[in-house]
Amino acid sequence: MTDAAANTPRKKSSIYATDANTKKRNAREARFRAFGLTAIGIGIAALVFLVVSIVGNGYNAFRQTYITIPVELAEQRLDPAGNRDPAEMARVTTFGYAPLLAQALQQHLQAEGIPMDGVNPRDLMAMISQEAPAQVRAMVLANPEIVGQTITLEMLAGGRIDGYFKNRVTLESAERDSNVSPAQLMLAEAMAAAGIIDTRFNWRFITGPDASGQRPEAAGLGVAILGSLYMMLVVLVLALPIGVAASIYLEEFAPQNRFTDIIEVNISNLAAVPSIVFGILGLAIFINFAGLPQSAPIVGGLVLTLMTLPTIIIATRAALRAVPPSIRDAALGLGASKMQAVFHHVLPLAMPGILTGTIIGLAQALGETAPLLLIGMVAFVREFPDAPPEGLFDPTSALPVQVFNWTQRSDPAFVERASGATIVLLVFLVCMNLLAVMLRRRFERRW
Amino acid sequence: MNDMRVVDRAVDAQDLKIDAKNVDVFYGTTHAIKGVNVEIQDKTVTAFIGPSGCGKSTFLRCLNRMNDTIDICRVTGDIRLEGEDIYHAKVDPVQLRAKVGMVFQKPNPFPKSIYDNVAYGPRIHGLAGNKADLDEIVEKSLKRAALWNEVKDRLDAPGTGLSGGQQQRLCIARAVATGPEVLLMDEPCSALDPIATAQVEELIDELRSRFSVVIVTHSMQQAARVSQKTAFFHLGELVEYDDTTQIFTNPKDPRTESYITGRIG
Numbered sequence: 001m002t003d004a005a006a007n008t009p010r011k012k013s014s015i016y017a018t019d020a021n022t023k024k025r026n027a028r029e030a031r032f033r034a035f036g037l038t039a040i041g042i043g044i045a046a047l048v049f050l051v052v053s054i055v056g057n058g059y060n061a062f063r064q065t066y067i068t069i070p071v072e073l074a075e076q077r078l079d080p081a082g083n084r085d086p087a088e089m090a091r092v093t094t095f096g097y098a099p100l101l102a103q104a105l106q107q108h109l110q111a112e113g114i115p116m117d118g119v120n121p122r123d124l125m126a127m128i129s130q131e132a133p134a135q136v137r138a139m140v141l142a143n144p145e146i147v148g149q150t151i152t153l154e155m156l157a158g159g160r161i162d163g164y165f166k167n168r169v170t171l172e173s174a175e176r177d178s179n180v181s182p183a184q185l186m187l188a189e190a191m192a193a194a195g196i197i198d199t200r201f202n203w204r205f206i207t208g209p210d211a212s213g214q215r216p217e218a219a220g221l222g223v224a225i226l227g228s229l230y231m232m233l234v235v236l237v238l239a240l241p242i243g244v245a246a247s248i249y250l251e252e253f254a255p256q257n258r259f260t261d262i263i264e265v266n267i268s269n270l271a272a273v274p275s276i277v278f279g280i281l282g283l284a285i286f287i288n289f290a291g292l293p294q295s296a297p298i299v300g301g302l303v304l305t306l307m308t309l310p311t312i313i314i315a316t317r318a319a320l321r322a323v324p325p326s327i328r329d330a331a332l333g334l335g336a337s338k339m340q341a342v343f344h345h346v347l348p349l350a351m352p353g354i355l356t357g358t359i360i361g362l363a364q365a366l367g368e369t370a371p372l373l374l375i376g377m378v379a380f381v382r383e384f385p386d387a388p389p390e391g392l393f394d395p396t397s398a399l400p401v402q403v404f405n406w407t408q409r410s411d412p413a414f415v416e417r418a419s420g421a422t423i424v425l426l427v428f429l430v431c432m433n434l435l436a437v438m439l440r441r442r443f444e445r446r447w
Numbered sequence: 448m449n450d451m452r453v454v455d456r457a458v459d460a461q462d463l464k465i466d467a468k469n470v471d472v473f474y475g476t477t478h479a480i481k482g483v484n485v486e487i488q489d490k491t492v493t494a495f496i497g498p499s500g501c502g503k504s505t506f507l508r509c510l511n512r513m514n515d516t517i518d519i520c521r522v523t524g525d526i527r528l529e530g531e532d533i534y535h536a537k538v539d540p541v542q543l544r545a546k547v548g549m550v551f552q553k554p555n556p557f558p559k560s561i562y563d564n565v566a567y568g569p570r571i572h573g574l575a576g577n578k579a580d581l582d583e584i585v586e587k588s589l590k591r592a593a594l595w596n597e598v599k600d601r602l603d604a605p606g607t608g609l610s611g612g613q614q615q616r617l618c619i620a621r622a623v624a625t626g627p628e629v630l631l632m633d634e635p636c637s638a639l640d641p642i643a644t645a646q647v648e649e650l651i652d653e654l655r656s657r658f659s660v661v662i663v664t665h666s667m668q669q670a671a672r673v674s675q676k677t678a679f680f681h682l683g684e685l686v687e688y689d690d691t692t693q694i695f696t697n698p699k700d701p702r703t704e705s706y707i708t709g710r711i712g
Contacts, residue, residue: 255518329513331567334544335544335548337541345557
């Protein structure tokens with residue numbers, strides 16, 4: 001400010017009257033506030049739209065239609081030798097079981113007095129899921145004693161019948177559908193009225209394994225959830241100690257020179273490397289070079305560890321840097337060694353930040369799909385893995401890959417399954433974030 | 448606070464505690480301390496005064512090797528604690544800092560309880576065999592820091608919840624608990640109000656009976672009130688070092704005179 005400007009007398013004015021300059025500034029501020037509010041509004045609207053569309057599509061995956069009828073497990077069909085030897089009974093394939101179920105359904109409908117107008121026995125069988133005979137067979141082989149008895153069975157209804165009760169399939173759409181006829185749907189309606197068909201919560205979706213493209217009604221997430229869980233276990237066990245140790249060394253002990261500068265730049269860059277590159281790396285190193293099995297959670301976990309490490313290191317270093325240097329001075333001034341200063345005073349103060357970073361890293365890893373495709377986790381896996389540690393080497397699927405897989409299948413019933421799987425994935429992420437918040441609260445000491 | 452009266456206190460002992468000769472300190476290429484020679488006596492309060500950036504804190508931090516924590520800092524020369532070279536290759540700075548305690552400019556209690564703050568030093572140095580010993584050390588240290596009466600009922604309360612002056616006395620108690628021979632204080636009162644400052648100054652005078660205290664201060668009045676020996680630093684050089692009375696009443700160097708009369712600094 002020059003002297004001349006400082007000495008220019010201000011024009012006399014009332015503070016009640018807003019002058020032009022002030023008006024302009026106020027208008028600018030109002031505009032900026034409006035922009036901010038609009039931006040937040042768009043964000044919230046996008047989020048709401050996303051959640052509503054996913055939940056709207058996906059909640060049906062958590063309900064499933066079952067047909068409950070008494071079935072006579074005829075001995076001459078299931079155990080022709082009559083000796084209840086599971087090895088011999090295993091020779092009867094699902095094709096031996098299917099007619100049994102169809103017959104039982106037909107008899108039950110007759111007994112209930114429900115007419116089967118326009119539905120021939122083959123169509124009637126098609127109303128039961130192809131998965132049902134396999135389930136009954138597994139049940140019989142596990143417990144041969146029930147052969148010869150008449151027991152009440154809950155069987156999965158076919159995908160189209162299930163869709164009818166979820167409003168996915170209508171009488172009109174059935175006319176154009178070669179897989180289902182309006183007559184079958186009418187019959188299903190009558191069966192529902194008689195209490196033979198009902199729709200209820202679908203535990204199988206969460207606990208059961210995946211099913212083939214023709215049996216969407218049987219598809220579940222069990223293997224994928226376990227696979228994702230195993231991978232998170234591997235990531236947590238490897239990435240947390242390695243990441244925290246690396247950060248503490250770099251931040252507190254390493255000398256500041258060209259070498260550590262290069263490491264620092266590289267860590268920051270690694271965080272931005274596309275995840276599929278980590279997949280290629282994993283394929284080359286862990287599978288081709290180290291010879292680890294394909295589709296195994298251990299390989300997925302290792303790849304995701306590599307991917308998560310930079311995130312954890314960056315977050316941990318930021319948390320360590322945020323601890324005031326006066327605390328370090330205080331400890332060192334008392335004659336604490338550098339390590340005592342770090343582990344007794346700095347690390348506890350940095351803990352909330354470290355945990356948040358780790359959980360954000362884990363959440364990122366949980367949702368990662370691309371690198372898993374390259375190491376074979378996209379395979380169709382129905383076998384549950386063993387308990388860890390052996391199970392880490394068994395083939396599994398993963399949640400995001402399962403979503404990817406299901407969206408590629410042709411049967412429209414998989415749309416709801418994929419959305420349902422997304423809901424499960426989101427619930428997992430929300431739970432992890434809640435955990436992060438809780439741990440933060442717990443460790444954060446505002447003294 | 449305009450009390451320029453020099454408290455006339457006899458120096459109890461004439462034993463040499465720290466002997467620094469030709470100390471030079473470099474921050475990268477900056478020559479921060481230039482050939483400083485100081486002899487610090489036992490059971491004496493020695494004050495370092497001088498304008499900001501004159502190197503008095505830097506020199507203080509050489510005495511317990513806190514400068515080691517700064518990568519670009521390089522110290523040359525000879526600093527001896529009771530005749531032993533503290534920069535000798537065999538010396539572990541951690542062990543040295545247990546003997547030469549430090550109190551910092553800003554009160555920096557650990558975010559732990561009052562008890563744990565004081566007990567931390569004795570714990571890591573294994574000074575207490577059992578809980579009772581530790582309790583005794585904590586009580587003695589807090590009493591020595593004139594804080595015991597204020598906090599004896601709430602030893603479990605967080606140290607950071609105390610007032611500024613109390614926090615600084617807690618830091619002094621923490622430093623005293625380790626049983627040091629020398630206590631370095633880097634502007635211990637600059638963040639405190641006059642009442643807290645008076646309490647801390649009184650405390651410093653009491654501490655003199657057991658330790659050799661070296662205090663860096665901005666305030667000449669404070670140096671005059673608490674110290675027996677005063678060193679005046681200017682632009683990285685030790686301009687004058689003498690009895691406090693001498694410095695404040697009859698300075699030999701014109702720069703010292705300018706500083707204490709308020710013409711420079």
